Amino acid sequence: MRFLPLTDADRESMRRCLGIKDTADLFADIPERFRFPTLSEIPEALGENRLLERFRELAASNRHDEYLPFLGAGAYRHFIPEVVAHLSAKGEFLTPYTPYQPEVSQGSLQAIFEYQTMITQLTGMDISNASLYDGGTAAAEALLLMQRKSRRPRILVAESLHPEYREIIQSYIQNLDIQVETVSMDPSTGRVDLEKLKATLNSETGGFIFQSPNFFGVIEESSAIAKLTHSVDAYSAQIVAEAMSLAFLKPPGEHGVDLVAGEAQSFGLPLGFGGPYLGFMATKAEFLRQLPGRIVGETVDVENRRGYVLTLSTREQHIKRERATSNICTNQAWCAVRSAMYMATMGHDGLISIARANHTNTAYFADRVRTLPNIELAFPRNFFNEVVVRVKNRQVDDLLSHLESHRILGGIPLHWFYPEFADCLLINITEMHRKSEIDRLINAMGGML
């Protein structure tokens, strides 16, 4: 077995050192009737060549690569420069543990410090943590953070927040003393209904969580939302599920929101059938002592040289145990480092131009889809790279099947999550789509409508 360096002679000499005859003796504390199960249902080992063959077969039994995809909804197909794949695959980044020994972990620590910096630059916030699991759990942590900081029992959540994120929030709070209420959207704009928000906010409200661009792709009025929440001394948390939008839109911090959290998969992580992704959280400085998860800080060594450490760990479970700000321990450190590699490689101009290409391609689709009969943009303005189309004369599922017969995955039917939008389809267009591919989608749609 190539992963096991001991030879039989080694094992024998080690057993002599231990004074045992059989390695099985080391397991004598395990009740005998349960010791050494046969495990007959597990197949025997595969050689490396057979293993690769088997996974090539499994890969080939996926058929999605024969299709032109327009799927988004929290997972986005973006270009990843080859250097990102090469650098992030280095064993020195891939195979260490959490950097508990900073003297031999400065590579990961500096890279995460740089990650934290770039996240604050993109969000317009003061501080960032070192990562969370994903967008949905980051939203749940944002909710818990606002509740802890405000010491108020009631948190509001926008209906237009990603439905999976809302499900995760519901799971996280189900056993805690927190009330969550949903604020509905204005069905004509796809945005949070500000009148309803205003009417729902009160002195018991600790904060409001909304997503922008929201699940329907619509950019919310973050400034107005922040003002409304502040009028009752509550916080506002903007969730960003498509991090690429941060390079196109005014940073949430400039709108006055108090914290920004979400999903940064778009920054250099492949779709990967949904994970691993990268939860992020950035806040105003006042939340520092209440932040969940790990944080890297700058300091000096005994020779006064610049260096980095995990810091403020008195918030964390290994010190505070049940009084910790979160139970999170292992996070998504490698994903954060990889996303830093992506952001640094794209650089200022690259990130901005790719973000604009996302919007330009989507705007082109919007221009063209409006010329088709029996279909319209459900929310005709203020989108980034995702739009909802309403189909008037066909069932959405029939349209999707028709598109699939043209080798196109045409989007996500909203009836999965919102029965009231049963006639709608969520379509994502990124920089990866060629003009000819957008035309292909339009033509295939036009062929049926």
Next chain:
Amino acid sequence: MNALPELLFDKSRPGKTGYSFESDPIPETEQYVDPELQRAGIADFPSLSEVEIVRHYTNLSHLNHSVDSGFYPLGSCTMKYNPKVNETIAAMPSFTNAHPYTPHHLVQGNIGIMRDLEARLCAITGMKAFSLSPAAGAHGELTGMMLIRNCLSHRGNPRRIVLVPDSAHGTNPASAHFAGYNVKEIPSGPDGVLEPHTLREHLDKDVAALMLTNPNTLGIFERHICELATALHENGSMLYMDGANMNALMGIARPGDLGVDVLHLNLHKTFATPHGGGGPGSGPVGVADHLAPFLPPPVIPKQDGSGPRYHIPDTIGRIKNFYGNFLVMVRALAYLMSLGRSGLRNVAEDAVLNANYIRCRLSELLDLPYQSRTLHEVVFSDKGLPVSTLDIAKRLLDYGIHPFTIYFPLIVHGAMMIEPTETESLETLDLFVTAMKEILTEAESDADMVRNAPYNTPLRRLDEVQAARHPVLRWQPREQE
């Protein structure tokens, strides 16, 4: 003088570019976004060329100790070798390019991978069903405690208390707390294991569950586990097993046979997926039959060809986006296929043999607070030493060895928790033993020298107090004079 590369932001010069991407020309479109919602630039965001990026990260990589570079006997972390072929497999485009909302009939390979992994984990643990959703061990703990709570609620009373032994990892009480429970710490016995009479003393109708790490953080198998499980079940309580140390039991014993109701595994420990410097992990949760109805969606049915289930009437609800950390699962399945049936037991045996060899070689030098038989790891104390555990750990860095876990578990004074794993050679173990002997000799003759270690690392001891008192958590542009 700087030991570290300049920060990206200090190296950056406007006009440099590290990327190349061609977009198709698009005819002018209508303006769909209000101009005041758009941003012009990103202040101080870096601009570097590709070669500078490559050198930056290559130079940073040289500052990390990793499993690929050397011995890493971090206790309870199972820092085993991460097979390279698994990286090749996880990078296959068919896996990396799959969108999680792709229609199921186009991703049968991916669903098959999850189904096969679940089946193997069930076989190894004796649990009846798994959820692959949790992103890490602590996330699995939270999921597991929520499962217990929902199941007990269904029976009429969720109860209030979760018992956690004093040797437990900090995530255990934190996870129980976030599932709405009050945590009561209970003492381990003189042998380092939980005694059934101690459990019974704390057992009443308010106790929802016991969270037990097995083997525990002293490396000792909780040999009363069957009796503990019976006592819990008779009281209507459940047994949660933290499977962080499953490397000692793989192919040796199945927690499901021992009376465990729910457990989590760490794919990034036992199942050889890379730790990534602190994630991504994956913390699958396995359950006995009575907890299966409460699993979070999506649930992958056992039968071939059927798609994931999202509507589960009694579920605790979704706890993670999409399917969980799928590419981590791919690596774990590849690892299990490489090991096969008999490899499982070989791994556990060598892991336990290696740990016991270190115990045997070091126990003449260091205080062993618990004499009980140990499995995959061994915990010494700093009793009688002229220097502290921290000092020894820092001096080990000078020998090119990553220290063991220090000051944990909390019940051992100056704990040194050593887990070599099965992927280390006898030669490496001997080098480690020799290094420890030399350090202890150095400590006798020149304690101050050891107290000021390390000397040969990229940086020397860092000022953690300053980092916490005056937090600098991001780069800032220098003030203009």
